[in-house]
Amino acid sequence: xxxxTELGSSLFLPKLAELLKVEPLSEKEKLFQLRLKxxxxxxxxxxxxxxxxxLGIGEAPISISSSPTRDDSFELVVRMVGNLTGALxxxxxxDTVGIRGPFGNGFPVSELLKRDLLFVAGGIxxxxxxxxxxxxxxxxxxxxxxxxxxxxxxxxxxxxxxELGEWRQRPDIEILESVDRCPVDVAWEGSVGVITxxxxxxxxxxxxTTALVVGPPVMYRFVxxxxxxxxxxxxxxxxxxxxxxxxxxxxxxxxxxxxxxVCQDGPVFSYAELSRLGEAEL
Amino acid sequence: xxxxxxxxxDFDSSIQRMIQQNEIYxxxxxxxxxxxxxxxxxxxxxxxxxITVLPPTKxxxxxxxxxxxxxxxxxxxxxxSAEAQPCILIGIHPDDLHAIKLLDAVFTGSLTDVNYLARRxxxxxxxxxxxxxxxxxxxxxxxxxxxxxxxxxWLTDLGDEYLxxxxxxxxxxxxxxxxxxxxxxxxxxxxxxKVRQDWLKKYQLSLDMPPQEIPKxxxxxxxxPLWEELGQKCLACGSCTMVCPTCICxxxxxxxxxxxxxxxxxxxxxxxxxxxxxxxxxxxNFRPTGTARLRHRLYRKGKYMxxxxxxxxxxGCGRCVHxxxxxxxSPVAAYNRLAKEAR
Numbered sequence: 001x002x003x004x005t006e007l008g009s010s011l012f013l014p015k016l017a018e019l020l021k022v023e024p025l026s027e028k029e030k031l032f033q034l035r036l037k038x039x040x041x042x043x044x045x046x047x048x049x050x051x052x053x054x055l056g057i058g059e060a061p062i063s064i065s066s067s068p069t070r071d072d073s074f075e076l077v078v079r080m081v082g083n084l085t086g087a088l089x090x091x092x093x094x095d096t097v098g099i100r101g102p103f104g105n106g107f108p109v110s111e112l113l114k115r116d117l118l119f120v121a122g123g124i125x126x127x128x129x130x131x132x133x134x135x136x137x138x139x140x141x142x143x144x145x146x147x148x149x150x151x152x153x154x155x156x157x158x159x160x161x162x163e164l165g166e167w168r169q170r171p172d173i174e175i176l177e178s179v180d181r182c183p184v185d186v187a188w189e190g191s192v193g194v195i196t197x198x199x200x201x202x203x204x205x206x207x208x209t210t211a212l213v214v215g216p217p218v219m220y221r222f223v224x225x226x227x228x229x230x231x232x233x234x235x236x237x238x239x240x241x242x243x244x245x246x247x248x249x250x251x252x253x254x255x256x257x258x259x260x261x262v263c264q265d266g267p268v269f270s271y272a273e274l275s276r277l278g279e280a281e282l
Numbered sequence: 283x284x285x286x287x288x289x290x291x292d293f294d295s296s297i298q299r300m301i302q303q304n305e306i307y308x309x310x311x312x313x314x315x316x317x318x319x320x321x322x323x324x325x326x327x328x329x330x331x332x333i334t335v336l337p338p339t340k341x342x343x344x345x346x347x348x349x350x351x352x353x354x355x356x357x358x359x360x361x362x363s364a365e366a367q368p369c370i371l372i373g374i375h376p377d378d379l380h381a382i383k384l385l386d387a388v389f390t391g392s393l394t395d396v397n398y399l400a401r402r403x404x405x406x407x408x409x410x411x412x413x414x415x416x417x418x419x420x421x422x423x424x425x426x427x428x429x430x431x432x433x434x435x436w437l438t439d440l441g442d443e444y445l446x447x448x449x450x451x452x453x454x455x456x457x458x459x460x461x462x463x464x465x466x467x468x469x470x471x472x473x474x475x476k477v478r479q480d481w482l483k484k485y486q487l488s489l490d491m492p493p494q495e496i497p498k499x500x501x502x503x504x505x506x507p508l509w510e511e512l513g514q515k516c517l518a519c520g521s522c523t524m525v526c527p528t529c530i531c532x533x534x535x536x537x538x539x540x541x542x543x544x545x546x547x548x549x550x551x552x553x554x555x556x557x558x559x560x561x562x563x564x565x566x567n568f569r570p571t572g573t574a575r576l577r578h579r580l581y582r583k584g585k586y587m588x589x590x591x592x593x594x595x596x597x598g599c600g601r602c603v604h605x606x607x608x609x610x611x612s613p614v615a616a617y618n619r620l621a622k623e624a625r
Binding site for chain 2: 059216251278
């Protein structure tokens with residue numbers, strides 16, 4: 001035990017952050033742009049998360065959806081599902097929240113250099129992936145192809161529609177979109193069906209490709225099977241996992257999968273690693 | 283080794299003086315059990331007890347503990363509430379001290395939990411060898427019936443005297459200030475070894491393998507029928523984890539004052555055996571069955587903690603064996619059964 005050292009500052013102590021912008025993205029999701037009040041940068045890596053506090057209500061782990069390559073602010077997308085996220089949705093620009101982190105490993109950016117990046121986003125899974133997509137766009141020459149497969153339940157649930165429009169205009173990004181179902185009165189140019197229906201529509205070089213997959217748990221088994229079928233190595237299939245990360249430091253126990261703590265060792269894991277963990281059920 | 287002898291009569295008056303000048307928590311009789319509690323008189327202290335209902339880790343990781351305090355108005359502000367009053371814990375058994383060694387590794391490892399560290403540093407540990415192991419303990423076979431060297435003072439009951447081993451400068455200071463001692467002789471040390479060997483023989487339950495082998499047994503046991511067999515009986519009451527000296531999982535909550543202007547964030551004991559422990563806001567529950575939760579608990583104790591922190595997560599105290607309402611929590615029964623299945 002480190003008996004002689006200084007106590008140091010508490011890792012439970014959030015920094016205060018100001019909401020710069022609050023913007024609805026869909027019926028249930030809002031985008032929050034924040035800046036730390038002490039003037040420091042968050043210094044996060046794509047794929048990491050923060051613990052967001054509404055003081056008096058509580059704290060929740062939220063993935064960072066903007067790239068550190070942009071500016072000194074950062075963005076979070078929050079789906080309203082409970083007390084804390086409900087309280088967040090009631091906040092206005094100028095209001096204050098608490099931020100701890102960033103936590104977790106994030107995407108292994110250095111291992112992705114020169115690789116073709118196959119992003120597979122299911123619903124709100126686009127939010128953590130967006131931090132890496134923006135990073136790859138901002139340092140475009142460092143990466144190979146950028147392919148995005150984006151599946152939602154229906155067209156109205158698509159997030160970042162404006163930004164998706166910009167990405168579609170770029171010749172150096174390939175985007176394929178699907179919805180599980182499309183109401184008859186809604187115009188939709190993408191595919192209809194689950195996200196795996198997009199795989200046959202794209203031709204990849206499996207040896208050069210790393211898949212970055214984020215979506216609901218039910219999606220992973222099917223998407224992993226498709227990636228393997230395409231010939232992508234187990235080590236090159238990266239998944240970001242959602243768990244109940246209360247403390248972010250590997251203390252509280254809630255996010256444990258076998259002997260791994262998602263908050264510290266993850267949230268990004270390779271399928272090679274997850275396939276050895278019985279509790280990952282992949 | 284700095285080892286001394288004090289008579290029991292002298293020891294009692296030393297404790298009385300200690301109580302007058304310090305905050306002391308010791309083992310008291312709470313018929314029909316024993317419990318760590320604040321001492322107000324030396325005669326309350328009971329050092330030949332079998333087991334306490336809750337382990338002494340409750341002083342290092344309290345059932346509820348403030349983490350931060352905040353003000354919402356006029357301007358939002360937050361401060362840490364990590365602080366601790368100096369205190370002396372007297373009567374810790376060897377297995378419970380092994381548990382504290384694990385907690386040290388968890389909370390003061392690559393990341394420091396300053397709330398824990400503040401309490402740990404403020405706590406002087408005076409331990410005692412277990413004279414009367416209770417029938418549910420299997421500490422001897424776990425190698426945890428002899429204390430790790432993280433105590434300040436250690437006592438061994440030699441009949442009319444205590445042998446006092448000094449483990450730290452803080453312990454030496456305590457001895458000099460309060461205890462009336464003479465240096466122990468070779469014969470005293472031989473006597474300690476002898477009585478320790480006698481007490482080790484009193485443990486009724488035992489692990490059928492060296493404790494380091496538990497992870498190997500578990501490596502082959504993921505699909506054992508045992509988990510379903512035990513899991514379907516589990517009430518998800520959390521009793522096994524609430525009494526466990528190495529169970530450290532916690533929930534984090536906010537509380538707010540009636541003035542709605544200030545409040546605190548606190549942690550409180552949680553249990554991986556509760557059905558909502560691994561449930562996320564979207565409604566997904568990553569450990570939805572008693573079977574999955576019970577398996578996780580026994581893997582965490584017998585494998586994960588060792589792999590991560592270098593110490594087994596079970597010290598063999600047997601509290602969970604006794605606390606379980608449906609008799610399924612025993613680590614020693616589970617590990618022995620799995621070892622038998624493997625053979």
